[in-house]
Amino acid sequence: xxxxxxxxxxxxxxxxxxxxxxxxxxxxxxxxxxxxxxxxxxxxxxxxxxxxxxxxxxxxxxxxxxxxxxxxxxxxxxxxxxxxxxxxxxxxxxxxxxxxxxxxxxxxxxxxxxx
Numbered sequence: 001x002x003x004x005x006x007x008x009x010x011x012x013x014x015x016x017x018x019x020x021x022x023x024x025x026x027x028x029x030x031x032x033x034x035x036x037x038x039x040x041x042x043x044x045x046x047x048x049x050x051x052x053x054x055x056x057x058x059x060x061x062x063x064x065x066x067x068x069x070x071x072x073x074x075x076x077x078x079x080x081x082x083x084x085x086x087x088x089x090x091x092x093x094x095x096x097x098x099x100x101x102x103x104x105x106x107x108x109x110x111x112x113x114x115x
Contacts, residue, residue, distance in 0.1 A: 003027070004048045007056070009069055011036065011048050024048065026055075028069030076101065 004011040004024065011034070012024040022044040026034035034051045038044030059066040078086075090100045 004045055006049045006052050009034070009052050011052075013041075013044065026052065026069065028071075029067055030071075032067050 002013055004013060009026050010028065011026045014023055015021075016023055021037055021039055022041065023035070023037040024044065025036070026032075026048075032055060034055050036044060036047035036051045038047050056066055086097055086100060090097055093100075
């Protein structure tokens with residue numbers, strides 16, 4: 001799947017057979033919802049950019065910090081056994097669980113991209 005990108009925000013590109021139009025939403029926003037639509041890709045892009053601009057202008061007018069897509073915080077659940085194994089391993093390497101998980105995810109993404 002491809003996406004639109006503008007001012008650090010990424011948005012999906014989807015198609016509705018029922019409405020015969022393109023639509024999407026900004027990804028990674030937990031509290032704000034930015035939706036857009038269009039009959040053509042260019043119209044979709046314009047509505048996406050207008051939606052992001054409107055959101056940012058609204059935040060400025062309200063004096064609030066705009067939410068960043070994907071804050072960088074992730075609540076991860078794993079079995080207590082796996083948690084214990086990871087903790088024991090990182091204790092021997094002088095690293096942290098967070099650093100270990102970030103390295104593992106990056107390595108997996110490199111592996112998947114190579115396929």
